[in-house]
Amino acid sequence: MTLELGRILIEEVKWGRKTLIKKRSLYIDRDELIKKAQGGDTRITSITAEIARPGESTRIIPVKDVIEPRVKVEGRGGIFPGFISGVETVGSGRTHVLQGCSVVTVGQVVGFQEGMIDMNGPGAEYTSFSKLLNIALIIDVANNVSKHEHEELLRLAGLRAAAYLGEAGRDVKPGRVDRFEFKRPSSINEGSKDLPRIAYLYMLLSQGLLHDSYLYGQNVKNVLPTLLLPTEVMDGAVVSGNCVSACDKNTTYHHQNNPIIEELLMRDGVDLNFVGIIVSNTNITLRDKQRSSDYAVKLVELLGADGVVISKEGFGNPDADVMMNCAKIEEKGIATVMVTDEFAGIDGGSQSLADSTPHANAVISVGNANELISLPPMDKVIGDERIIEKLAGGMSGSLSVEGGITAELQVIMGATNELGFETLSSREV
Amino acid sequence: MAKEIERAGILTVHICTIVPISKTVGANRIIPASAIPYPLGDPSKSREEERALRRKMVEKAFNAIKTKIDGQKVF
Amino acid sequence: MERKYRVVHYLNQFFGRIGGEDKAGTGPLGREGAVGPGLLFQEFFGHDAEVVGTVICGDNYFNEHPQEAKDKLLEFIKGYGPDILLAGPAFNAGRYGIACGAICSHVSDQLGITSVTGMFSENAGVELYRKSAYIIETKASLTGMKDASGKMVTLAMKLARGERLISPEEEGYIPKGVRMNYSADKKGAARAVDMLLKKLKGEPFTTEYCMPVFDRVEVLPPIDNLSEITLALITSGGIVPRGNPDHIEASSAKRYGKYDIQGVDQLRPDEYETAHGGYDPTYANEDPHRVLPLDVIREMEQEGVIDRLYPYYYATVGNGTSVANAKEFAQKIVKDLIRDGVQAVIISST
Numbered sequence: 001m002t003l004e005l006g007r008i009l010i011e012e013v014k015w016g017r018k019t020l021i022k023k024r025s026l027y028i029d030r031d032e033l034i035k036k037a038q039g040g041d042t043r044i045t046s047i048t049a050e051i052a053r054p055g056e057s058t059r060i061i062p063v064k065d066v067i068e069p070r071v072k073v074e075g076r077g078g079i080f081p082g083f084i085s086g087v088e089t090v091g092s093g094r095t096h097v098l099q100g101c102s103v104v105t106v107g108q109v110v111g112f113q114e115g116m117i118d119m120n121g122p123g124a125e126y127t128s129f130s131k132l133l134n135i136a137l138i139i140d141v142a143n144n145v146s147k148h149e150h151e152e153l154l155r156l157a158g159l160r161a162a163a164y165l166g167e168a169g170r171d172v173k174p175g176r177v178d179r180f181e182f183k184r185p186s187s188i189n190e191g192s193k194d195l196p197r198i199a200y201l202y203m204l205l206s207q208g209l210l211h212d213s214y215l216y217g218q219n220v221k222n223v224l225p226t227l228l229l230p231t232e233v234m235d236g237a238v239v240s241g242n243c244v245s246a247c248d249k250n251t252t253y254h255h256q257n258n259p260i261i262e263e264l265l266m267r268d269g270v271d272l273n274f275v276g277i278i279v280s281n282t283n284i285t286l287r288d289k290q291r292s293s294d295y296a297v298k299l300v301e302l303l304g305a306d307g308v309v310i311s312k313e314g315f316g317n318p319d320a321d322v323m324m325n326c327a328k329i330e331e332k333g334i335a336t337v338m339v340t341d342e343f344a345g346i347d348g349g350s351q352s353l354a355d356s357t358p359h360a361n362a363v364i365s366v367g368n369a370n371e372l373i374s375l376p377p378m379d380k381v382i383g384d385e386r387i388i389e390k391l392a393g394g395m396s397g398s399l400s401v402e403g404g405i406t407a408e409l410q411v412i413m414g415a416t417n418e419l420g421f422e423t424l425s426s427r428e429v
Numbered sequence: 430m431a432k433e434i435e436r437a438g439i440l441t442v443h444i445c446t447i448v449p450i451s452k453t454v455g456a457n458r459i460i461p462a463s464a465i466p467y468p469l470g471d472p473s474k475s476r477e478e479e480r481a482l483r484r485k486m487v488e489k490a491f492n493a494i495k496t497k498i499d500g501q502k503v504f
Numbered sequence: 505m506e507r508k509y510r511v512v513h514y515l516n517q518f519f520g521r522i523g524g525e526d527k528a529g530t531g532p533l534g535r536e537g538a539v540g541p542g543l544l545f546q547e548f549f550g551h552d553a554e555v556v557g558t559v560i561c562g563d564n565y566f567n568e569h570p571q572e573a574k575d576k577l578l579e580f581i582k583g584y585g586p587d588i589l590l591a592g593p594a595f596n597a598g599r600y601g602i603a604c605g606a607i608c609s610h611v612s613d614q615l616g617i618t619s620v621t622g623m624f625s626e627n628a629g630v631e632l633y634r635k636s637a638y639i640i641e642t643k644a645s646l647t648g649m650k651d652a653s654g655k656m657v658t659l660a661m662k663l664a665r666g667e668r669l670i671s672p673e674e675e676g677y678i679p680k681g682v683r684m685n686y687s688a689d690k691k692g693a694a695r696a697v698d699m700l701l702k703k704l705k706g707e708p709f710t711t712e713y714c715m716p717v718f719d720r721v722e723v724l725p726p727i728d729n730l731s732e733i734t735l736a737l738i739t740s741g742g743i744v745p746r747g748n749p750d751h752i753e754a755s756s757a758k759r760y761g762k763y764d765i766q767g768v769d770q771l772r773p774d775e776y777e778t779a780h781g782g783y784d785p786t787y788a789n790e791d792p793h794r795v796l797p798l799d800v801i802r803e804m805e806q807e808g809v810i811d812r813l814y815p816y817y818y819a820t821v822g823n824g825t826s827v828a829n830a831k832e833f834a835q836k837i838v839k840d841l842i843r844d845g846v847q848a849v850i851i852s853s854t
Binding site for chain 3: 147148196198207208209210211244245259260262263264267271272284306307308309311315316317335336337338339340342343344345346347348349350351352353356357358360361362363364365366367368369370371389390391392393394395396408409410417418419420421422423424425426427428429
């Protein structure tokens with residue numbers, strides 16, 4: 001399976017009369033973008049669109065999802081299968097990426113979970129999203145819409161907008177083309193046969209409102225752990241339906257650009273053999289957790305893996321899932337490394353995880369999400385910053401009169417992403 | 430929390446969904462619950478059935494209070 | 505020009521030139537200027553700081569009368585108006601190490617000034633005080649004096665000036681058990697693959713987080729006469745009166761609530777809701793009993809299964825809430841419960 005990812009570098013985004021890419025600038029027909037995002041759904045009562053550029057004194061809050069505009073140019077299926085396109089298996093042929101920009105969905109708080117992005121200042125150091133040209137969609141829905149529907153409407157609007165913008169890149173010659181090839185584990189070359197066989201256990205959160213993830217449009221809470229080709233995620237096979245807490249939930253952008261998959265593909269045949277991805281979930285009952293864990297471990301074994309990278313999503317009860325997975329895999333004699341963030345308290349003095357196992361002797365920490373951060377006021381706020389006190393990581397008094405914010409790092413989208421998207425880590429001092 | 434209250438000499442029963450966490454953290458009397466968003470309920474059941482299920486769990490908790498244990502025990 | 509920092513130095517009877525083991529019972533006393541190893545410190549400080557006084561206490565005296573020793577020493581130390589306290593180094597001397605750690609953490613706590621000591625990693629003082637004091641790691645014996653003194657002085661000056669520390673390894677102190685964020689040189693994903701390959705090859709690697717060890721609490725004997733007890737309810741599932749009057753945080757709670765339920769038999773959805781930000785709140789908001797079983801407990805109270813339900817319930821949000829906070833809540837709650845004669849508690853968690 002081979003996928004060519006044509007990267008079209010976008011260095012400026014401007015409103016224009018027609019949506020098109022010219023000389024690394026993306027011009028957007030604002031009205032058409034809004035119309036496409038709404039998709040004729042009358043439950044969406046209004047959408048406004050704003051551009052937030054890196055370095056601008058702009059704060060976006062509350063953010064639901066971040067999505068990279070992509071378009072399928074060749075090969076089976078279409079982008080965001082199960083939502084925007086059919087359900088054909090994706091991941092082969094050619095896909096164009098509008099690199100450097102994203103669609104950010106914003107709207108009234110549905111739960112407690114949404115997050116924020118600052119485009120400059122100290123908050124911008126914590127997330128790659130601050131370095132993107134963000135096309136923010138502020139979406140309002142009808143009063144009689146339930147919370148689950150509300151979440152769904154915004155999720156779909158974001159995907160439609162990203163697919164619409166992606167179309168602008170269909171006929172543009174990409175600045176760079178990356179070729180990702182995934183070999184069948186059975187066809188591993190003679191030369192690389194002695195390299196360790198590495199699998200990836202991709203744990204997705206699946207716990208209901210603002211805690212769900214989707215695979216080909218299917219809520220993964222109803223899926224037994226299954227296999228996925230590395231290139232499928234690049235076409236949007238995995239979509240985020242969650243943003244709780246903002247710091248360590250995988251947005252759709254994270255899935256599209258999963259850094260563990262990219263790293264393993266890059267090193268495939270060089271110092272390891274990448275044998276496959278097991279997608280697993282993180283459900284709400286112990287029985288579900290045990291079943292999924294057993295199933296995932298079985299698939300790891302079937303792939304004949306020597307080692308497994310495990311990524312987690314969320315914190316608290318998912319710690320139980322990740323420890324269960326780790327212990328069971330290690331007991332099979334297969335080496336693991338897990339990626340997790342920490343909740344060690346504001347002072348960093350508390351235990352970081354809710355569960356533990358002595359088998360977890362190789363852990364990558366992507367930072368303490370409880371760390372307190374102070375963010376200066378911004379000139380422009382897209383959304384509503386009064387929401388901050390309600391967000392996970394916010395607290396009573398988080399917002400100063402001047403518009404400064406004091407809150408835990410967990411309010412920032414992707415700050416402690418557990419796919420290892422950022423360089424942040426934590427250590428004992 | 431269960432552990433700190435028990436440490437102070439008040440017997441504590443922990444009703445929780447994710448038993449492994451309760452065991453790791455160190456509660457002594459543990460009652461498994463239904464699911465994270467509804468530990469003492471089940472929205473797929475009728476209200477009467479749900480209440481009966483909840484009553485059963487609480488009875489189990491009371492039974493745990495009356496039971497002598499030698500170490501951590503899941504009831 | 506920057507002003508000179510004022511330093512006080514703590515020594516035991518031996519290094520303080522009072523005498524050997526026979527003088528270990530000597531009580532606290534003060535000396536002007538530097539004594540013994542203090543002279544070496546002064547050399548390292550140069551013009552940046554001056555050792556203005558030395559306080560001395562016998563090892564046995566300190567360990568036998570810790571409170572008195574600390575109080576008296578604090579008075580002496582205060583008298584010198586210092587910016588910095590240095591203690592030891594104690595190398596592998598256990599009693600001396602404990603005294604150094606204790607006085608450093610006491611002085612930092614009471615006076616808010618910089619304090620630094622030095623010990624061998626296996627000194628009993630390390631486990632006791634590494635979380636509350638900066639302890640430079642030294643050799644086991646006196647041969648490490650010069651090296652230890654240099655590091656203690658450098659660290660003390662950095663701390664006094666409010667400079668950012670690089671890392672415990674770099675500064676030479678024993679980690680204080682506090683997690684601090686920093687930016688690594690590679691993304692987490694790349695570090696993960698690197699670590700896994702090292703692990704598979706049997707090469708040395710350092711985990712970025714060591715699994716915590718949770719302590720255990722002794723099992724309490726059962727209660728037979730259930731019908732005579734007062735029972736209290738606590739939940740970490742965030743069930744609060746509508747509007748969340750105590751503003752309990754949706755995640756990493758810094759507060760808990762205590763709510764009067766006298767005469768309340770039902771938690772009606774229009775009166776109670778969840779403040780928890782870590783799970784789908786739909787079901788708890790529809791029927792709060794799914795998280796806090798007040799309805800059936802009241803029923804059983806009326807049936808006489810228990811004598812009485814405590815007139816209040818407690819709620820917090822167990823979502824990324826640090827163990828330290830949870831512990832603090834429990835300790836406060838327990839005071840009420842003991843005072844009011846509660847014999848058993850049911851905690852419901854999501």
